[in-house]
Amino acid sequence: MSDYFGDVRVGLGDAVERQQHLRWYRRVKKPRHTYGLAAVLAGLVVAAPAVGAVTNWFGIGAPNPIPKQSPTQNAGRAFPSTSQLLPIRVSDPQGGPPWGMRIVQTTRGATCLQVGRVEDRQVGSLGIDGSWHDDRLFHPFPRAAEGNGFDCGTEDGAGHAFFDSEYMGLSASATAWSTGNRLVYVGVLGPEAKSITYETPSGSTATERTSGTDGAYLFVFPRNNKTCKLYAESPNRIVRSPDCSGVSGGEMVGAPVLAVDYRGGQVCRPGLTAPMRARMNAIANTERSKLGFGTGVLSSAQRILYTAELDRALSRFAASQHLTLASLFVERFGRCPAVGYVAPKEKPVTSAMLATPIHIKIKPQSKWGIPVDISFTARAPVKNSSSWYEASLVGPCEDGSGQLGYGNIRVGQTIRDNQIINPNYGHSSCKGVYRGIISYIQNSGPTGAVGEGATGRAGKDGSVIVSRFSFKIH
Amino acid sequence: MADHRADVDAALVARIAGGDKAAFETIYDRYLPLVLRWSLRETGNREVAADLAAEVFAAALIASPRYRPRKGSVGTWLLGIARNKLRESRRSNRIEDSARKRVGLDSVEFGEADFDRVDELASLDPGVFGLLETLSPALREAVSQHVIEERSYEEIAQQLSCSESVIRQRVSRGLRALRSELEER
Numbered sequence: 001m002s003d004y005f006g007d008v009r010v011g012l013g014d015a016v017e018r019q020q021h022l023r024w025y026r027r028v029k030k031p032r033h034t035y036g037l038a039a040v041l042a043g044l045v046v047a048a049p050a051v052g053a054v055t056n057w058f059g060i061g062a063p064n065p066i067p068k069q070s071p072t073q074n075a076g077r078a079f080p081s082t083s084q085l086l087p088i089r090v091s092d093p094q095g096g097p098p099w100g101m102r103i104v105q106t107t108r109g110a111t112c113l114q115v116g117r118v119e120d121r122q123v124g125s126l127g128i129d130g131s132w133h134d135d136r137l138f139h140p141f142p143r144a145a146e147g148n149g150f151d152c153g154t155e156d157g158a159g160h161a162f163f164d165s166e167y168m169g170l171s172a173s174a175t176a177w178s179t180g181n182r183l184v185y186v187g188v189l190g191p192e193a194k195s196i197t198y199e200t201p202s203g204s205t206a207t208e209r210t211s212g213t214d215g216a217y218l219f220v221f222p223r224n225n226k227t228c229k230l231y232a233e234s235p236n237r238i239v240r241s242p243d244c245s246g247v248s249g250g251e252m253v254g255a256p257v258l259a260v261d262y263r264g265g266q267v268c269r270p271g272l273t274a275p276m277r278a279r280m281n282a283i284a285n286t287e288r289s290k291l292g293f294g295t296g297v298l299s300s301a302q303r304i305l306y307t308a309e310l311d312r313a314l315s316r317f318a319a320s321q322h323l324t325l326a327s328l329f330v331e332r333f334g335r336c337p338a339v340g341y342v343a344p345k346e347k348p349v350t351s352a353m354l355a356t357p358i359h360i361k362i363k364p365q366s367k368w369g370i371p372v373d374i375s376f377t378a379r380a381p382v383k384n385s386s387s388w389y390e391a392s393l394v395g396p397c398e399d400g401s402g403q404l405g406y407g408n409i410r411v412g413q414t415i416r417d418n419q420i421i422n423p424n425y426g427h428s429s430c431k432g433v434y435r436g437i438i439s440y441i442q443n444s445g446p447t448g449a450v451g452e453g454a455t456g457r458a459g460k461d462g463s464v465i466v467s468r469f470s471f472k473i474h
Numbered sequence: 475m476a477d478h479r480a481d482v483d484a485a486l487v488a489r490i491a492g493g494d495k496a497a498f499e500t501i502y503d504r505y506l507p508l509v510l511r512w513s514l515r516e517t518g519n520r521e522v523a524a525d526l527a528a529e530v531f532a533a534a535l536i537a538s539p540r541y542r543p544r545k546g547s548v549g550t551w552l553l554g555i556a557r558n559k560l561r562e563s564r565r566s567n568r569i570e571d572s573a574r575k576r577v578g579l580d581s582v583e584f585g586e587a588d589f590d591r592v593d594e595l596a597s598l599d600p601g602v603f604g605l606l607e608t609l610s611p612a613l614r615e616a617v618s619q620h621v622i623e624e625r626s627y628e629e630i631a632q633q634l635s636c637s638e639s640v641i642r643q644r645v646s647r648g649l650r651a652l653r654s655e656l657e658e659r
Contacts, residue, residue, distance in 0.1 A: 003587070003588070003591070004524055004528075004582055004583070004584050004585065004588040004591065005506060005524070005527075005588070005591060005595070007582040007583075008527075008528045008531065008579070008582055009499060009502050009503075011579040011580065011582065012498060012502065012528075012531055012532060012535060012577065012579060013495045013498050013499050013502075014495070015532075015535060015577035015578055015579060016490055016493055016494065016495045016497075016498045016535060017493060017495045018578075019493045020576075020577045020578050021490075021532075021535035021536045021538065021576075021577050022491075022493075022539065059539065059540075060540055079632065080629050080632070080633075081632070081633050120536065120537070121572075144626075144629060
């Protein structure tokens with residue numbers, strides 16, 4: 001006769017006996033005598049390299065603190081109830097808990113990524129490589145944290161974000177901003193992205209399905225000469241990092257992605273066109289042979305020298321195309337579109353609705369220059385990370401634009417900007433007329449990653465002029 | 475008496491963490507009625523409730539090394555696991571089985587006789603650990619989330635769309651009611 005509860009009792013009881021409920025690192029058979037135990041422990045301590053091989057894990061430590069988050073500033077404050085652990089798991093080169101990611105939505109309409117090691121369905125960091133005083137414990141990230149230092153992206157009308165990021169030289173501990181020996185590539189390519197084909201560290205190609213409803217992917221590679229050469233130094237990559245470190249937006253999509261397959265059969269192959277790739281490779285090979293480095297893997301010192309020479313050569317090539325080195329890659333690098341993007345349903349605004357006088361106050365010259373205060377009254381609100389006000393200024397020594405604040409703005413609120421004009425900048429005279437434009441940016445396209453203090457870039461046709469202004473510096 | 479029972483049960487959980495099969499069987503026998511009754515009330519389906527209860531005990535095995543008596547009794551700990559499992563299950567539209575998979579529990583067939591067994595087990599005296607169920611839904615929700623799931627007042631307020639002070643009051647009133655209920659018994 002069937003007895004469901006009796007069978008469960010026996011089955012789980014057997015699991016306890018087998019210690020199957022314990023993590024692999026806790027399933028330690030009791031030694032026969034004390035000397036045996038001492039020998040085993042001593043062996044593990046000696047064998048553990050300083051760079052943090054994550055064998056013999058011990059347990060759960062204190063959670064990571066919740067960072068200060070304002071619900072109305074930057075990416076906003078996370079809604080813990082939206083926090084979702086994706087099924088994606090990536091083995092770490094040195095073993096231990098796998099890498100994974102959680103996505104969470106915020107009060108300012110952003111989707112943020114929490115990337116780290118996964119233990120018991122929690123994402124967190126490990127106490128190795130100098131983090132957490134090397135306590136060799138797992139420290140969960142709180143679900144209420146918006147991104148544990150990883151990127152956020154503005155959501156479209158359907159609540160999906162579209163961005164990719166590169167973290168070169170991240171620690172195996174998964175403590176954001178720490179330095180270490182991992183290359184982490186992560187992104188959300190949208191609900192239509194089905195699978196990703198990428199270049200493995202051995203140079204072969206592999207295909208993985210995306211994870212969750214945002215088309216998420218995560219790659220973790222060891223950071224060594226070989227992978228740095230492949231993913232960071234190659235002149236075929238849009239994000240090039242001579243020292244194979246730093247954080248960067250991959251701009252949909254960077255290394256190591258070769259192709260994205262979308263539902264419906266569409267395929268995107270980001271990167272340079274074949275002729276351009278051949279040209280880049282030719283330049284790279286020439287520079288290597290000039291330095292006598294051959295085609296092998298370079299040492300750190302050789303890499304720095306080589307990338308400096310390569311940059312000079314690429315700059316010359318860019319100039320021959322009437323481009324800067326930076327714009328060479330931006331212009332010639334094919335990116336993947338935000339397939340499945342749904343424009344947010346925002347009430348459209350017009351210049352007439354936004355029109356407001358701009359007040360200019362030129363103050364007496366200080367040792368830094370002449371302060372110019374620009375202020376106006378907001379006629380349209382900024383309610384989330386999809387919109388913001390922007391000022392641009394063009395003058396004898398000035399040509400730039402910037403976002404005015406990184407938070408919500410209510411109608412009727414006074415917005416202030418402060419510029420300091422140096423009338424004698426360098427050897428040029430900066431006296432003369434300055435002309436500016438205040439714009440209201442309302443996104444109608446994907447914005448890419450938004451980080452701390454940066455709310456992204458405007459989507460297509462997102463800019464509406466609020467007012468123009470000018471002033472003269474005597 | 476209640477404190478002594480709590481100490482004994484906490485010690486049993488610690489022994490489960492160390493691989494003691496008998497300790498698990500004692501805890502299972504003692505708390506299955508509570509978990510099953512809660513699951514039945516939340517799901518309204520005997521087969522689903524049994525499925526959920528099995529998953530809760532499997533998850534409890536895995537979580538046993540992390541159980542801390544000062545944060546709550548074994549009963550409240552198990553109900554916290556049950557609540558989390560049910561939430562995950564609702565999200566994926568099926569009862570979670572990740573814990574059972576992890577501990578290698580093969581699927582167990584639910585037969586005709588087991589329907590009656592669910593009723594039988596669920597009707598057993600709830601004891602002190604069933605006290606939570608005597609609270610009104612609003613107080614039970616607040617106490618469960620704050621005391622069992624250890625969520626902050628701020629988080630709960632955000633989820634339930636009310637102010638933090640309202641949640642604080644509900645938790646305080648709920649705990650007061652539980653204390654007086656305990657004293658009466």
